[in-house]
Amino acid sequence: MKTCFKITFILLLVLSCSSNDNDISSSQLYPSFGSAIDVTINGLSSDAMEPFISPDGNYLFFNNLNDGINTKLYYATKINDSTFNYVGELTGTNQTITPHLDAVADMDMNGDFYWTSTRNYPTELNNLFHGNFSNGNVIDIDRVQGDFNMNTPGWLIMDHGISLDGQYLYFNNAMFDDVNCVGPCETTLGVAQKENGATFTTLPNSTSILQTINDANYIYYAPCISSDNLELYYTRYLKGAITSNTVFEICVAVRPNFLSNFSAPKVLFSEVIANLIEAPTLTLDKNIIYYHRKTSNSHKIVMRYRSSS
Template identity: 35%
Template sequence: MTKKAGRLWLAIAGMANWIQSGMHWTFVQSGQEITKENGMMTPATTGLLLVFATMTFTGCGGQKHADPPAARIAPEYLAFGNPERITIRGYAGDAMEPFITKDERYLLFNNRNDPRINTNLHFAERVDDLTFNYRGEIKGVNTKALDGVPSVDRSGNLFFVSTRTYKESLSTLFRGRLDDGNVSGVQLVAGISRHLPGILTFDAEIAADGDTLFVVDGRFTGGEVPETADIVIAVRDGSGFRRLATSGDVLKNVNTDALEYAPAIASDLLELFFTRLDRAGGSIRTGIFRASRTSNDAPFGIPEKVSPIAGFVEAPSLSNDGRSLYYHFLDGKRFVISRVSR
């Protein structure tokens, strides 16, 4: 495997591995341990490994990292309990990347990341915390490219990741105005992409106030997995956003030598939930973590692993009242959404 013909793997199911158009995708079952066979990655148990692109990448990252042991051992956060799978009535497909709107009326999600399937944004209307009625695909936003990872601020501004113009723009983050399942005014979000080959924004969540974005940068160098995946903060700047100069300091306890992605920020900006994928010792392990702080200017503290969430889990989404945490997990061969509460 060389950098000129390197097949890049994001060992992450559902984390917005969104390079599809003009590139090669393959799905490989994975799990707690990954092995190589005939030059390809193959599973030892269960899970999902997403082959995400065949292309040449260079570039470098500039995030500050916590000490590597932080990725291996973490304290537990025990306030959540009672994991329960949700029901989306009228929908039988895979459900990934859940997002609960701030009025808690809708569940947004995307279907499976599979080259045989057109991955699009969908929505369902809330009946109760565990039951939603499927309303269909979100209109005015989906394309033949991959569209996913939705989030919405209090004012109804939808942010999502799409590969529709990546080859021309080196950008993947879009926004539009969401109104009862219809989106208008879709456009690229200015100020987020680093416009560097090998550095991709593949995950994002807009805060409730609409003025703060938590995005994820991945750095790829042609190897089998991304070299880094780190969370970055951006703030509104006119009609676009700019990366916060102090983001590295604010997130110094969050980003490690493991892969951090799928951020979910509380409405008051004092709690950050995210997924961490650790590859230490040749094993693949995912967990959902929580970091908190005392003020919006303070750095986040040492992350705690959210218990009792277990298995191949990713993509947390916190309800506006902070009581419910939704996430997706691999149940057999299907991705479904579950919830814990506090």
């Protein structure tokens, strides 16, 4: 959801320990990944943040600097796992009048595309959008409706993760108060099920599904649910003043089947804010994880190959 946009408009998704799975040996299920490999986007000279790899693996979506002033969505096409060709802006998703933010791409296997946007805010408070993606265009754009929208000034959908089949939305509500907090002051996580193309309803057991990860001591964002719905990836940091010592963690929680609650999370990678890492996304076969990291003068996408689970 960065200390750019993520800290000015984030979404996180996490999942947790199950009431009936406490005897499960999660250590046997957690994935691990190899060393980081830089991703090259030929023709791109600006920041690349909040990556999302399409289910077919052919498109890499991302946004530029998450400053909430001129934040837009872009895409690139695949050459190989670590090399993509920059194409340009994602037509249909981006506002034209500053300040604005369009960021955090997400898409299911049917091409239903989701992103967060500040358009017409605060006149309209539900800020999660969706449309149909095809060949670099998003059409039939509409706001996503549902009881997960708090519709309260200051509270926004920071981030989101859609299941591969498009039936489950992992949402993150965040409260922003520029007077008292840098970035979100508070976050809450939930899971909602699709009622129709534009409406989701929070699951009755959403709280129990997320009970271990919804820890009031943390700020959560940037959720990604694996294609088999068994692994939930996200970013978190300890709540409080953000300093040079603040550590950002990319975590994963797991479960043995789709009906179970998630395990306690495991930290996969962590960095202090100077080397900020955020926003994991996973390939369909779960073999590659992409995320972005901060460099000395920009934000770049990196990848890692899965080594075990």
